Amino acid sequence: MPGTEPAEAEKPVFSARNLSIFARNGQKRIRIVSDVSFDIAHGEFFALVGESGSGKTMIARAIMRLLPRHMLEVEGELSFQGRPLADLPEAEMRKLRGGAISMIFQEPMTSLDPLMPIGRQIEETLEIHSDLGRKARLDRIKELLSEVRFAEPAKTAMLYPHELSGGMRQRAMIAMALANNPTLLIADEPTTALDVTIQREVMEIIYRLKEKHRLSVLFISHDLSLVHQYAETVGVLYGGVLMESGPEEKVIGRSAHPYTAALLNCVPRRRIGDERRSGIAGAVPSPLEWPPGCRFKDRCEYAGTDCAAGSIPIEERDGDWTIRCLRPLT
Amino acid sequence: MTGTTPNDTLVATDIRKTFRRSNGLFSPASETRALKGVSFEVTPGEIFGIVGESGCGKSTLARILVGLEEADGGSLALGARTLFGPGAPTVSAVNRGIQMVFQDPYASLNPRMCVGDAVAEGLAIANVPRAEREERVAETLSLVGLTPQDARKYPFQFSGGQRQRICIARALVMEPAFLLADEAVSALDVSVQMQILNMLLDLRDRIGVSIIFITHDISVVDYLCDRVMVVYDGEVVEFGEKTAVLDHPQNAYTQRLIQSVPRL
Ligand SMILES: Nc1ncnc2c1ncn2[C@@H]1O[C@H](COP(=O)(O)OP(=O)(O)O)[C@@H](O)[C@H]1O
Numbered sequence A: 001m002p003g004t005e006p007a008e009a010e011k012p013v014f015s016a017r018n019l020s021i022f023a024r025n026g027q028k029r030i031r032i033v034s035d036v037s038f039d040i041a042h043g044e045f046f047a048l049v050g051e052s053g054s055g056k057t058m059i060a061r062a063i064m065r066l067l068p069r070h071m072l073e074v075e076g077e078l079s080f081q082g083r084p085l086a087d088l089p090e091a092e093m094r095k096l097r098g099g100a101i102s103m104i105f106q107e108p109m110t111s112l113d114p115l116m117p118i119g120r121q122i123e124e125t126l127e128i129h130s131d132l133g134r135k136a137r138l139d140r141i142k143e144l145l146s147e148v149r150f151a152e153p154a155k156t157a158m159l160y161p162h163e164l165s166g167g168m169r170q171r172a173m174i175a176m177a178l179a180n181n182p183t184l185l186i187a188d189e190p191t192t193a194l195d196v197t198i199q200r201e202v203m204e205i206i207y208r209l210k211e212k213h214r215l216s217v218l219f220i221s222h223d224l225s226l227v228h229q230y231a232e233t234v235g236v237l238y239g240g241v242l243m244e245s246g247p248e249e250k251v252i253g254r255s256a257h258p259y260t261a262a263l264l265n266c267v268p269r270r271r272i273g274d275e276r277r278s279g280i281a282g283a284v285p286s287p288l289e290w291p292p293g294c295r296f297k298d299r300c301e302y303a304g305t306d307c308a309a310g311s312i313p314i315e316e317r318d319g320d321w322t323i324r325c326l327r328p329l330t
Numbered sequence B: 001m002t003g004t005t006p007n008d009t010l011v012a013t014d015i016r017k018t019f020r021r022s023n024g025l026f027s028p029a030s031e032t033r034a035l036k037g038v039s040f041e042v043t044p045g046e047i048f049g050i051v052g053e054s055g056c057g058k059s060t061l062a063r064i065l066v067g068l069e070e071a072d073g074g075s076l077a078l079g080a081r082t083l084f085g086p087g088a089p090t091v092s093a094v095n096r097g098i099q100m101v102f103q104d105p106y107a108s109l110n111p112r113m114c115v116g117d118a119v120a121e122g123l124a125i126a127n128v129p130r131a132e133r134e135e136r137v138a139e140t141l142s143l144v145g146l147t148p149q150d151a152r153k154y155p156f157q158f159s160g161g162q163r164q165r166i167c168i169a170r171a172l173v174m175e176p177a178f179l180l181a182d183e184a185v186s187a188l189d190v191s192v193q194m195q196i197l198n199m200l201l202d203l204r205d206r207i208g209v210s211i212i213f214i215t216h217d218i219s220v221v222d223y224l225c226d227r228v229m230v231v232y233d234g235e236v237v238e239f240g241e242k243t244a245v246l247d248h249p250q251n252a253y254t255q256r257l258i259q260s261v262p263r264l
């Protein structure tokens, strides 16, 4: 388009700089997320992948400022459209949530009210965040429900959550999340509980909306195949540390970090003869038992004594690829 | 013990099950036809996949095969023995030679029972003498990648993947001809999932146990299974060699299912 700034000059919609999250456990302070930095551009589909307990949900909730402050401390800077989120008064933060930043979860009932018809719930968020009149609100509800592929939006609006199947509830939650034209959509394992055919429908809806509205998406998942299919940029998290991040074709396609490569080796696929995929030995340790130095050290086949010595520096490549490892594979 | 030999084929014929639920005094009772006549065979030493989406009847079928639930119709035979069917006495769960592993390794283990006792439970019920029980428990724990010393520990001392190994040991200690795993790796992290899948492959190769592997995950079937049966709404819609079914699905539902799977 003539007149638009080149992509390089565009400020990221969201940025995390040296984000750390600590849990208070009596006198102890346990580091759950460590020094995580990443950016999400306008219209970018960014996937944060990691096994359970790697800190994905913590990061999402820290962005939304939904972590209980007396239990969890956040360090580092999270900024949205150039403004540090930590500085916003709670009233403004409330306006952002469900407005310019909205979130969908694995379990739709965490954001749907079982006692209220779907349409009324969407209307409530429109009342809070927009100044549309009643008629415009009702039109918007129908528009949103048809955007998430309900064939009869007016009818769906009258239904209660329990009258919908799991996949339909997920779509209703997406409609609600999109009600106020968010700039950033945070989706925390939105399809993990769904059957694959329904997962496919939900993913296609999210992807189409991203393309149509230039929505930025922070997509959280443990499924590398799904991430490969939809993400443009990928961050791989292990033990609260961002091990590798960058364009999908580099991180998943060329995997410089031993953990990324090992994780890819865990994805089941056609096996020929006696072949075995190597997987990863051992299990993810609890945050109380992380080894010093590289957190992947005890399970890494390339580990040396230097990997235990201290914090591992980040290597930057091509200006868009980061690798936190002393012995990158490529 | 079970009277079966490792060379027996498991033959299920026209298995049916309908659940009836009364919806209170004034509404009519509702019916769910969970299985509408399911037939298949599992040959000795093979890994047989049963795949389908939630609610299609997989767990109902599993419970019927192991004897935790009664079918409304149909029959099941292992070699020359009828396990249930018209005109034949129903063989009890402990004597079928089919042992089950469930999805949730946390719910399947009694937190107050030490691992050795949990694994030996079936043997104790079958009145196997204590010394032999201990020996078989130790052997079986080694078979699933744990140590005989682990017998003295309690479930909370183990990770999710290790607990699933304990559950598998508990099934294997009975020396079943068939191991039936219902979504047994679905709750595990991918790295641990791959360890368990490789362990199942090794068990089949080393002790020749046949495995009936129930899952909603096509990629896991592709990794693990020899043959696969696709179930949709209580019916078998496709059946055959894994490579044939997954590469050239004939049924419209199977095609849609396979197309929906994200690929790496
Ligand atoms: N309130 C809390 N106090 C202490 N640790 C917690 C708390 N909530 C979660 N954790 C720990 O933080 C880690 C990250 O959790 P989470 O963000 O939920 O991971 P993921 O979403 O990647 O599975 C886990 O090890 C979890 O046990």
Ligand SMILES: Nc1ncnc2c1ncn2[C@@H]1O[C@H](COP(=O)(O)OP(=O)(O)O)[C@@H](O)[C@H]1O
Residues within 6 Å of the ligand: B019, B020, B021, B032, B033, B034, B052, B053, B054, B055, B056, B057, B058, B059, B060, B061
């Ligand atoms: N005990 C039960 N009572 C009533 N309906 C049941 C019962 N168990 C299963 N069903 C129904 O039977 C169908 C098949 O369920 P299930 O065998 O659990 O499927 P799957 O394991 O493939 O998800 C579903 O519609 C389920 O709701």
Ligand code: SF4
Residues within 6 Å of the ligand: A257, A258, A259, A294, A295, A296, A297, A298, A300, A301, A302, A303, A304, A307, A312, A324, A325, A326, A327, A328
């Ligand atoms: S820093 Fe060392 S232990 Fe960590 S991933 Fe790299 S080689 Fe492995």
Ligand SMILES: [Mg+2]
Residues within 6 Å of the ligand: A056, A057, A058
């Ligand atoms: Mg989570």
Ligand SMILES: [Mg+2]
Residues within 6 Å of the ligand: B058, B059, B060, B183
């Ligand atoms: Mg089931």
